[in-house]
Amino acid sequence: MRLSKISKQMAELDFSGQCSTGREDELGCLAQNLNSLSASLSTALNDLQTANQQLKTDIEKEQELERQRVDFFSAASHELKTPLTILKGHLAGMLNGVSGYENHIEYMERSLAVVDRMEKLVKELLFVSKTEETQKTEYKTVDFAEILRVQVAAVADLLEEKKQYLEANIPTHLYCVVEQSQMERAIQNILVNAIRYSPSGELIRIALSETHGTIRGEIENTGVRVPDDAIPHLFEAFYRADISRNRNTGGTGLGLYIVHKIMKMHHAKYGISNTSNGVRFWFELPCRQPIDNSI
Template sequence: MIKAIKKKLSGKVFLITFVLLVSACSGTFFCILKIMPSSYLDTLNRNAEAQSLELLDTLSTYDNLDKCIKAISDFEIQTGSTVWLDDEYGNTLYPSNVTTEQDMVTADSYVTFDGSNTTDENVVSTEKDTKAYQFSLKNGASYTLVVITDLYVVRQSTEVLLSTFPYVIVMVFILSILCALFYSRFITRPVLKLSATSKQMASLDFSGRCDETRSDELGCLAHNLNCLSDSLSHSMLELQEANAQLKTDIEKERELERQRMDFFGAASHELKTPLTVLKGHLSGMLNGVVGYENHSKYLQRSLAVTEKMEVLIRELLYISRIEKNKTSIQFANIDFAELLRTVIAELTDFISEKKLSLHINIPDRVSCPLDRAEMERAIQNILINAIRYSPDGEQVIVTVTETNTIISCSIENTGVKIPETTICHLFEPFYRVDISRNSATGGTGLGLYIVRGILENHNAEYGIKNTENGVCFWLRLPKKQ
């Protein structure tokens, strides 16, 4: 129980409030019990003395004893006190049936309220208070008036208070418990809400709200806690977004690194093959191996291998340059239709050699922001692929359309299909649809990879798809970068 009280604010407030209320109420009751008898005695004595002096003034105006006795009798009835009237010789004149020796209580010696014996007139007996007064009538006769005030009622009231003590204690305990419960709940309720909200915030849950409408310090604290929760929630959301973006960037960087490593591995493999061939030719000629006596023949083959390596190295260097200078693309407003016509004109002999039919559907002028040299290289690679992989006598169809925001271009070559499973790999470096890398069509396998890099630098959409008659490469260029 002690541990529970230590851990809970409401338990501490309840216990402290209960102890304070019980102490205050009990202390108040005992103070009343201690102070009331003496205060009551003082009040009774003052009232009795005032009334006695008033009676003396009245008696002093009479000239015979009968009137005095009548006034004394009325005084006893009114005040409830006992009165003796003695003459100057000590004889008791009133009441007539009581003698001084038997019942007279003098003021010379009596018991005080605290139980000790005293003769001081200013100290009051626990049972009776006796006062003696001298007075004279108009006829000159002297008398002694003794007034006895019964103080038993004081002791009786004290006994009544003591008898109610158990009931008072029970009521004090009950009221203290109820008041302590109410007070502890009233004080700790907003604190408990603040504690619950702060606990949610500590576990990074900012959905909790403090609905306190108070204008005191607790209300101000609740408002500040709500503001803090909103700020932390906003900051946490921004942090989560930043973390998600960072994670995406890291994954992208890892993917780029993986692609770079794959590219270098593939490039090394592509260079290794012609180097092996070239080394074999040279070793065979130098060592006089049978079959390599015709040096001119094998030197010619070695030259062809070297030229192929030179093309491959140039393309590798070009890829390295476009990846390195992605942010340094020089955009200018270029006529895309005129650029296409220029590239097609350069490949006219190649088209005639393959006996292909060329169909061009290009507007007179279509302008958009481009890097002319880069885009010419991309279009050239696309057209060369279309021409190279088209059977003799087929068609190459070039179409350009435009909208308010996009320029669309498609280059379709008929008479050939690409397996659907391989289309997604066509833009990977060194990937060829042909199983044999020594295909008669030649090529380094980097043409479409270079196209991908150039188009991505131009924020273009692109792809390859099979059509009813052949294969179509499509791209969409934005009119604004």
């Protein structure tokens, strides 16, 4: 190919052409140098295009994360606005002697209940905020079976209050690597969610097992179903399949969202599905053998 044509292509950032290199004079040497320059520039251009594409992807990802953050805090503000409005109405009614607010004890008790709900929500928001921060996380080998047993014991009073029954299949020991406090929080949220959203007298089933190096946990609450179109949204912050669902049960709307965040931290597989007589949450984690430090 002629040197003039190669030069024109290179000026247009087209480095696909190659000069003929059969000559051994100065033109042949120039042709070889142009071929070498063309190859180097082609590699550099490809690297630049790859870097630009990665930068574009990173920017889009950051923009999506920022949109999610804005949506989250917008929803959080909305969730706080309702109880604040109720609380303000109660206080104004009592202070101004509005008809119907004569029984101050009754409305003070209602106001305290509203404050309790707000306190729960603020604590959940703080927890979510901490999970968003870049901080050192301590993963270690723990007995997951024991974690599950402890969390089941912690909700015993709630089970008794709802007059529900427990069916648990938990092995003596089952080890894996997790951030213990975070995973305890996730298991607690799942259990409380299952108990709260099942009617009185129903059965809560819990199972933990290991197959081919993978731990699988299942928590099923009976007597209730979730609309199929709602299932993909259950891990979203403040999502309600039924608009009154969380307020009637005392939930904040962040329980499963926090579970989702913790499971993602552990690169776990997880999900929710309807069963023949209820709703099942499941998760899978890699199994690890305990470290033997004995002498």
